[in-house]
Amino acid sequence: MIPYGRQDIQQQDIDAVMAVLKSDFLTQGPVVPRFERGVAEKVGARHALAVNSATSALHIACLALGLGDGDWLWTSPITFVASANCGLYCGARVDFVDIDPQTYNLCPVALERKLVQAEREGRLPKVVVAVHLCGQPCDMQAIHALAEQYGFRIIEDASHAIGGEYRGEYIGNGRYSDVTVFSFHPVKIITTAEGGMALTNDDALAQRMYLLRSHGVTRDASLMTQEPDGPWYYQQVELGFNYRMTELQAALGVSQLERLDEYVATRNALAARYDDLLADLPLTTPWQHPESYSGRHLYVIRLDLDGGLVSHRQAFETLRSQGIGVNLHYIPVHLQPYYRQMGFAEGDFPKAEAYYREAISLPLFPTMSEEQQDTVVAALKQAMGRA
Numbered sequence: 001m002i003p004y005g006r007q008d009i010q011q012q013d014i015d016a017v018m019a020v021l022k023s024d025f026l027t028q029g030p031v032v033p034r035f036e037r038g039v040a041e042k043v044g045a046r047h048a049l050a051v052n053s054a055t056s057a058l059h060i061a062c063l064a065l066g067l068g069d070g071d072w073l074w075t076s077p078i079t080f081v082a083s084a085n086c087g088l089y090c091g092a093r094v095d096f097v098d099i100d101p102q103t104y105n106l107c108p109v110a111l112e113r114k115l116v117q118a119e120r121e122g123r124l125p126k127v128v129v130a131v132h133l134c135g136q137p138c139d140m141q142a143i144h145a146l147a148e149q150y151g152f153r154i155i156e157d158a159s160h161a162i163g164g165e166y167r168g169e170y171i172g173n174g175r176y177s178d179v180t181v182f183s184f185h186p187v188k189i190i191t192t193a194e195g196g197m198a199l200t201n202d203d204a205l206a207q208r209m210y211l212l213r214s215h216g217v218t219r220d221a222s223l224m225t226q227e228p229d230g231p232w233y234y235q236q237v238e239l240g241f242n243y244r245m246t247e248l249q250a251a252l253g254v255s256q257l258e259r260l261d262e263y264v265a266t267r268n269a270l271a272a273r274y275d276d277l278l279a280d281l282p283l284t285t286p287w288q289h290p291e292s293y294s295g296r297h298l299y300v301i302r303l304d305l306d307g308g309l310v311s312h313r314q315a316f317e318t319l320r321s322q323g324i325g326v327n328l329h330y331i332p333v334h335l336q337p338y339y340r341q342m343g344f345a346e347g348d349f350p351k352a353e354a355y356y357r358e359a360i361s362l363p364l365f366p367t368m369s370e371e372q373q374d375t376v377v378a379a380l381k382q383a384m385g386r387a
């Protein structure tokens with residue numbers, strides 16, 4: 001089986017984790033802050049908070065931005081469910097903005113249209129989660145301009161996008177958003193097994209997320225709301241969670257971070273090779289924004305079903321039966337049973353639904369060989385009746 005994604009673990013990663021196992025701290029030690037500083041410096045953000053998943057990072061980012069009962073969070077329907085669920089965790093309601101058929105990201109024109117209407121109806125969103133699908137950055141300048149006009153806050157869900165650039169700057173530097181979130185799940189660009197990070201340039205947001213990550217409890221006198229009783233004293237000033245990352249995970253992260261640029265470069269080289277090898281097939285290869293550099297977490301093709309000989313399902317099944325670990329990223333979130341329950345239905349976001357009927361993610365990971373890639377392409381040609 002050629003998987004759609006796979007981590008790369010080298011001896012230096014194993015040594016780094018082993019060193020933590022033999023040290024004094026398995027959690028709440030020096031390595032988590034080292035990982036945080038490493039990522040913050042790499043991407044150019046003021047603050048970075050490591051947590052146990054990107055989902056946790058999205059949750060505390062929403063809470064820190066004040067999202068709560070009666071508020072709205074908007075995101076793209078083509079994303080992992082976590083980008084929307086974080087709004088529900090906070091008691092907010094969730095709505096979606098249809099995708100741009102070229103980038104597959106939340107469409108800024110559709111966003112503006114929806115904002116105009118929402119303003120009339122008095123239900124403007126408090127938070128918009130911009131998802132950089134496959135690593136390709138959203139049109140952040142346009143979304144940021146709309147945020148200024150309509151007063152919403154922006155979270156970049158950059159779970160696919162660490163190491164990528166938007167207009168010549170690393171994603172995560174916060175130029176166009178309030179908080180950026182990275183995921184370190186093993187299929188993502190770098191891994192800590194499970195793990196995530198929230199980055200911001202806003203001191204107050206960072207401080208709130210810091211409290212929310214660990215029970216809302218602090219030993220820092222400057223954050224306390226009543227006089228400390230003595231040197232043993234800690235205070236709970238918020239209702240927080242245990243979303244901490246362990247030292248083992250952070251050690252893996254520090255080690256993986258050293259190879260980030262290499263991973264992204266390899267992913268881009270493999271993607272360019274796919275572009276060439278697939279050029280003559282009735283399908284659409286991923287469009288790339290000329291002023292950005294994608295992290296290339298995923299390589300998604302869209303089948304041209306009008307001219308093709310097979311259905312989407314047949315192509316998918318044929319590839320799977322030949323040991324090609326194709327996947328579908330993603331089933332539109334609004335069509336999930338849990339979201340249909342809230343009133344969403346087929347036809348609500350037609351461009352996202354059209355994408356869903358045609359999209360297939362081909363295997364792409366940094367240790368993929370050209371031989372494996374040729375196997376994928378040969379199987380795809382066969383599946384499409386073009387062998």
Ligand SMILES: *Cc1c(COP(=O)(O)O)cnc(C)c1O
Nearest residue numbers: 053054055080082159183185195
């Ligand atoms: C993977 C992913 C998440 C969740 O990441 P975890 O670290 O597994 O919680 C959120 N959003 C997107 C777009 C993702 O791909």
